[in-house]
Each structure stands twice: as structure tokens, then as C-alpha cells.
Amino acid sequence: xxxxxxxxxxxxxxxxxxxxxxxxxxxxxxxxxxxxxxxxxxxxxxxxxxxxxxxxxxxxxxxxxxxxxxxxxxxxxxxxxxxxxxxxxxxxxxxxxxxxxxxxxxxxxxxxxxxxxxxxxxxxxxxxxxxxxxxxxxxxxxxxxxxxxxxxxxxxxxxxxxxxxxxxxxxxxxxxxxxxxxxxxxxxxxxxxxxxxxxxxxxxxxxxxxxxxxxxxxxxxxxxxxxxxxxxxxxxxxxxxxxxxxxxxxxxxxxxxxxxxxxxxx
Amino acid sequence: xxxxxxxxxxxxxxxxxxxxxxxxxxxxxxxxxxxxxxxxxxxxxxxxxxxxxxxxxxxxxxxxxxxxxxxxxxxxxxxxxxxxxxxxxxxxxxxxxxxxxxxxxxxxxxxxxxxxxxxxxxxxxxxxxxxxxxxxxxxxxxxxxxxxxxxxxxxxxxxxxxxxxxxxxxxxxxxxxxxxxxxxxxxxxxxxxxxxxxxxxxxxxxxxxxxxxxxxxxxxxxxxxxxxxxxxxxxxxxxxxxxxxxxxxxxxxxxxxxxxxxxxxx
Numbered sequence: 001x002x003x004x005x006x007x008x009x010x011x012x013x014x015x016x017x018x019x020x021x022x023x024x025x026x027x028x029x030x031x032x033x034x035x036x037x038x039x040x041x042x043x044x045x046x047x048x049x050x051x052x053x054x055x056x057x058x059x060x061x062x063x064x065x066x067x068x069x070x071x072x073x074x075x076x077x078x079x080x081x082x083x084x085x086x087x088x089x090x091x092x093x094x095x096x097x098x099x100x101x102x103x104x105x106x107x108x109x110x111x112x113x114x115x116x117x118x119x120x121x122x123x124x125x126x127x128x129x130x131x132x133x134x135x136x137x138x139x140x141x142x143x144x145x146x147x148x149x150x151x152x153x154x155x156x157x158x159x160x161x162x163x164x165x166x167x168x169x170x171x172x173x174x175x176x177x178x179x180x181x182x183x184x185x186x187x188x189x190x191x192x193x194x195x196x197x198x199x200x201x202x203x204x205x206x207x208x209x210x211x212x213x214x215x216x217x218x219x220x221x222x223x224x225x226x227x228x229x230x231x232x233x234x235x236x237x238x239x240x241x242x243x244x245x246x247x248x249x250x251x252x253x254x255x256x257x258x259x260x261x262x263x264x265x266x
Numbered sequence: 267x268x269x270x271x272x273x274x275x276x277x278x279x280x281x282x283x284x285x286x287x288x289x290x291x292x293x294x295x296x297x298x299x300x301x302x303x304x305x306x307x308x309x310x311x312x313x314x315x316x317x318x319x320x321x322x323x324x325x326x327x328x329x330x331x332x333x334x335x336x337x338x339x340x341x342x343x344x345x346x347x348x349x350x351x352x353x354x355x356x357x358x359x360x361x362x363x364x365x366x367x368x369x370x371x372x373x374x375x376x377x378x379x380x381x382x383x384x385x386x387x388x389x390x391x392x393x394x395x396x397x398x399x400x401x402x403x404x405x406x407x408x409x410x411x412x413x414x415x416x417x418x419x420x421x422x423x424x425x426x427x428x429x430x431x432x433x434x435x436x437x438x439x440x441x442x443x444x445x446x447x448x449x450x451x452x453x454x455x456x457x458x459x460x461x462x463x464x465x466x467x468x469x470x471x472x473x474x475x476x477x478x479x480x481x482x483x484x485x486x487x488x489x490x491x492x493x494x495x496x497x498x499x500x501x502x503x504x505x506x507x508x509x510x511x512x513x514x515x516x517x518x519x520x521x522x523x524x525x526x527x528x529x530x531x532x
Contacts, residue, residue, distance in 0.1 A: 044310065
């Protein structure tokens with residue numbers, strides 16, 4: 001699908017987000033943003049989202065609201081961006097960062113200077129101001145050298161981090177140093193989802209704008225009210241509902257009409 | 267993982283096949299065999315195989331045996347090979363073709379001369395003799411021009427086709443022209459699996475050698491016995507068991523120890 005074809009599609013089209021996702025992932029490869037591992041991870045996400053029915057569960061919406069409250073309450077919130085996040089939702093990252101006054105930091109599992117720069121450039125093209133991550137002057141304990149690199153005045157200093165599509169080892173290491181961790185992951189029993197303070201089991205293309213909507217709604221409310229949103233979020237209940245939805249989900253209903261799980265073709 | 271590291275791993279290692287898969291997919295990209303869509307499809311397959319428990323169900327084994335019987339009974343069996351099949355199981359394709367006396371034909375959803383040639387070369391490096399697909403002098407009705415291309419003396423003439431990891435549109439078109447179709451697909455409700463005479467819901471790295479084992483066992487048996495294997499295979503039962511296994515599967519057990527469904531990292 002070309003830019004021109006995509007731009008002709010109304011956002012209300014039922015397959016708009018999945019067609020845009022496909023387009024952006026391919027563009028991400030061309031720009032050197034999306035890695036081979038990123039493409040495979042995208043496929044895993046597709047399968048889980050397909051089983052989930054490609055919808056935001058009520059508990060995932062609760063999680064997005066709790067995430068918004070955490071980000072607004074934070075002393076120093078940081079949104080961690082990897083290749084797939086940058087390729088799929090660059091403008092949503094920029095918008096959320098503005099609404100909750102968060103830093104944006106590029107953080108790659110397979111870090112190379114070229115990919116770091118390509119992702120920083122891509123975010124700037126989508127309106128980002130300062131983008132952290134290039135300094136790499138601090139380390140998260142408990143990870144081997146290459147995986148541990150962060151900015152001292154970014155994730156290194158953050159009290160709340162939003163880490164969408166994060167690797168399990170890193171999610172655990174960030175939680176171990178006491179950071180409040182918000183994860184977006186479509187597998188409710190992945191280590192990332194299990195480790196997070198707030199696991200959002202949802203597709204990132206739906207989850208990120210949803211957090212922003214909740215943040216706009218909650219901004220300016222009294223601290224006690226935000227704290228109540230945080231307190232009442234039921235982590236275990238959200239994970240259980242997601243698991244049950246994936247088990248009982250779309251596989252039995254309209255799967256036949258969806259070609260996306262077949263063979264070589266997406 | 268390098269060739270050297272992989273070659274040091276015993277085949278009995280519990281993660282041998284998945285580590286080999288990862289290595290081969292990456293090698294496939296480097297050789298121009300595996301496409302972007304192929305990497306995403308690999309990710310979808312990983313998620314379904316993870317839910318299935320990365321094992322061959324008894325009904326998938328029955329399906330592999332029925333497939334072997336169909337191939338042995340065929341007037342002209344053809345094994346259709348796309349990018350992922352070539353990258354993942356080239357020696358298994360060659361071996362099965364020899365045991366059941368089948369043609370091997372390269373057939374790509376995204377056909378380019380470069381990829382066709384790279385895949386033919388890759389199969390030859392793994393011991394293939396004649397590899398069909400380059401002529402492209404026949405068409406399967408019901409598909410648009412580019413997707414319909416086959417060899418007249420290959421898939422065009424075949425009565426039984428093994429099409430692992432096939433696109434749903436093409437699986438339907440091949441069934442519509444009356445060919446007996448054997449599919450390998452990890453989603454039991456994909457159109458490919460639903461359309462197939464014999465759907466093998468299993469990972470191709472397990473399914474292909476398994477068909478070969480059954481073919482060796484069945485070779486030389488009386489025609490009536492092979493026909494009985496074909497007749498007694500329960501397509502609907504196999505699909506139902508696979509669906510139930512995926513729903514009730516690994517998500518609840520040891521998913522936490524498996525990092526492969528997280529984020530950017532494979």
C-alpha cells in the first residue's frame with residue numbers, strides 16, 4: 001500500500017489501523033528503523049491481536065487510564081521508544097509526551113549508531129523536540145553492557161517509565177531498580193506484562209492514543225483523584241481478562257474471513 | 267547465533283529447532299530469500315506455535331501420515347516452495363521429494379526474478395535436482411495475474427500439491443481447480459487450513475520431516491492400505507483438536523520463562 005493509497009482511506013475505515021500498520025512497518029524497514037527482529041515481533045503481535053479480536057478490552061482501557069494517572073503524577077516520566085514504536089506511532093509518542101510533560105528516549109535492544117540516529121530523525125520529522133538516548137551515559141544494573149545503556153538524565157533519572165513492546169529482561173531490570181513501569185504488550189503472560197506496575201494488553205496503535213485521551217481528561221485534576229485512579233486499577237484482573245479473551249477470542253468467530261494469518265502473505 | 271555456535275548444539279537440545287529456525291530466517295534475509303512479509307509471517311507462526319506448546323499434536327501426526335499417503339498415491343505430486351519454506355527446511359523438501367517422487371516448484375506470492383533465482387540456488391545447494399517454477403508458463407484461474415503464475419508441467423499438471431505456509435487466496439484457487447491440497451499452517455481456522463484436503467496444523471520444521479518419516483514407512487504398501495489411511499483421516503476432528511490446544515495451551519503454563527513473545531527482541 002502506497003502513501004497515496006493510504007491517504008485516500010478514511011480513518012473510520014474498519015481496517016484503517018491495520019493497513020496503516022502494515023504500511024508503516026514496511027516504511028520502517030526502508031528507513032533502517034525496523035529490524036529483522038522487529039518484523040518478527042510485529043508478526044507475533046498480529047497473531048495475539050487477532051486472537052484478541054483487534055479490540056481494546058475494558059480492562060485495557062482501565063490500564064490506559066491508570067497509566068495516564070501515573071504519568072501525570074510522576075516527578076520525571078520518560079517514554080522509551082524502540083524501532084517498532086517509532087515506526088508505528090511516532091506522532092502518538094510526541095503527543096503523549098507533550099500532554100504529560102514526559103521525556104522521549106530512544107532505547108534499542110539491538111543498538112547501533114545508525115539505527116539510533118534514524119529513529120531520532122524519524123521522531124523529529126513527526127514533531128518531537130528533544131529526543132534522548134544518544135548520550136548513553138548511564139547503565140541499568142542487572143543487564144549485560146549493551147542492553148543496559150540509557151541516558152543518565154533520561155531513563156536513568158526517571159521515576160515512571162512507559163516501555164511499549166519491551167523485552168522481558170529489560171522490563172525486569174527496570175522494575176528491579178524501583179521504577180514504576182508501564183508496559184504495552186499483547187501477550188498477558190509475557191515477562192514484560194507480568195513485571196509491569198501497569199500492563200496494557202493492547203495493540204500499541206490503539207493503546208498510545210488511548211493513554212493520551214485519558215491524560216487529557218485527567219490533567220489538572222487533584223492529586224488525590226489521580227492517586228485513586230492508580231490505586232483502584234486491578235493488575236491481576238486485567239491480565240486475567242486479557243488471557244481469557246485470547247483463549248476464547250476470534251479463533252472461533254470470523255477468523256475465516258481474515259487472510260492475515262496465512263503463509264507468506266501478510 | 268552463528269553457524270559455528272549452531273553446529274555445536276546437539277540436535278537433541280530442547281531448543282535446537284527454534285534456535286535453528288531463528289538462524290535460518292536471518293540467513294534467509296541475507297540471501298534475499300526471506301521477504302519482509304515472510305519475517306512477519308514467521309512471527310505469527312511463532313505466536314501460534316507458542317500457544318500450541320511447540321509440539322506435534324496426535325492429530326497433526328495423523329494429518330502428516332494422510333499427507334504421505336496422498337503423495338504416494340498421486341499421479342503427479344508437487345511440493346510448492348516459498349521463501350520461508352526454502353529458508354527453513356530446504357533439505358527436508360529435497361528429502362521428501364525424493365521419497366515420494368515429487369516435483370519441487372518455487373512459487374512466490376511476491377514474485378521477482380531475483381528471489382526466484384535465489385531460492386532455486388538455495389534448494390540446489392541443499393541437494394535438489396530439477397527445481398521448477400522459473401518457466402511460469404501457466405496460470406491458476408481465479409487469481410490476479412502475478413499471483414496465478416505456475417509451471418504448466420509442474421503445479422499446472424499436478425493432482426496433489428503440498429503447499430506449506432500458503433496464502434489463503436491461493437489455497438482456495440488451487441482447491442477450486444480440483445487439486446488435492448495438503449497445507450501446513452499453524453492457524454487451524456486460516457482459510458488455507460480450512461480449504462485443504464489435509465491441513466497439517468504444525469510447525470513446518472516438525473511437519474515436513476514427519477511427512478517423510480510416514481512416507482518411508484508407507485512406501486511399497488498396497489494401494490488399498492494407502493487409500494485406507496487417506497479415508498480414515500478426520501479433517502474436522504484435527505482442526506478442532508488444534509483449535510482447542512491453542513486455546514487451552516501454553517499461555518497458562520510456562521509462558522513466563524519464555525522471552526520470545528516480548529517486544530523487539532525475538
